[in-house]
Amino acid sequence: MSRVKIAENVKRRLYAESLGRCMNPNCHKDLFIGDRDIAEQAHIHPYFKTKDNSFENLIILCPNCHTEYDKILQYNLEEVKLWKQIRKDEVNSLFSKKFDAFDDLKREVVPLLLKNETIYNSYYLGNKKELWNKFEAELLVNNNKLKKMLEKNLDLIQSHSKESYSNLKYVATFIKHVDEFEATRLDEEKERQIFFPIEINSIFGIAPVKESILPSTESLEALITKLDEQGKFERIVIGIEDPYILLNEDGKSSKVFFDDTPRLRQLYFEYKCFKSIKVRLDSLNFALKYMNSKGISFEFNSFNNLREITVCGIKMLFIYDYCLSEVGLMQLAPEENSVVINLHNWNGESCISSQAYELSKTMNVTLLTMKGYYPYVNRIKCEK
Known part of the structure; x- marks a missing residue:
């Protein structure tokens, strides 16, 4: 009578557990060599006696160690049972490390994510099923490492009580994706629900995602x-x-x-840089984009103050107020001959009070709404 095949989800758990190396602690041979996978599933209690294909009764070994256990009887049953616990301890020791800073975590995470991306793009998307079936085991191993590291360092990931503002939700989704990926069976039997969140690549600086400009x-x-x-x-x-x-x-x-x-x-x-919003970044970029479209060059007075620029020797200050009041203008204290532009356009002409306009004459500064900003920019003529 032929053997019952080992269930695919059990194989996946075994590969993930193995870390891609022979689980004999005195061997540790790399099981992924080039495009070859030399891993073998060995039964701890002999199959012919138990018919046991459970995860607990299986271990990943290199061909040599498998032969030495099954045929040469170089190792006893209790030794081999202990190897699984040793590997579990090794996983926790190596990949459940607590890092002091996100950059340290990033250095460990990025190579694994890049390797997985290469495997997925080359073999799965490349429709090379035979190679995908071989390299998928390596991807499972890498996922296990990533999961352990991320679970231990969740405090280094930006979080927010509102999920739509939180990076931690993407990490939580990735961990669920890893668990589901490890548990899924053959392609014809599965339908995955949790896909790899591409925002993970953004968080770790691998590839950008296009969302919305953070406003501050x-x-x-x-x-x-x-x-x-x-x-x-x-x-x-x-x-x-x-x-x-x-x-x-x-x-x-x-x-x-x-x-x-x-x-x-x-x-x-x-870098602890979250600040309250005074000037909306998307509105500032829009105003400067208009200036660029007219071929007008500008310089920042300081790179850590993007709200102030100089154009043709004139200092321009961008604000974002529902209504710039007389008191607000006094607090700004703009230099003489400077220009103040209110980017807040929802209030139309009323975004600058009449009192502020009167004070601006005394201060010798120009106040502009966005409606007035466009013709002002069109009139700018810099001396060569």
């Missing part, structure tokens, strides 16, 4: 200040369709787009 200009200014102090800030490109900051990480330049929300949110959390 002040948060971005605070981040630039922190990055600059650490020598990581290179420049900001704003006033374009896809604005970004360019930062240097481990000697490599990378773009952080304003609308790559999970990535930017994680950076704000990591």
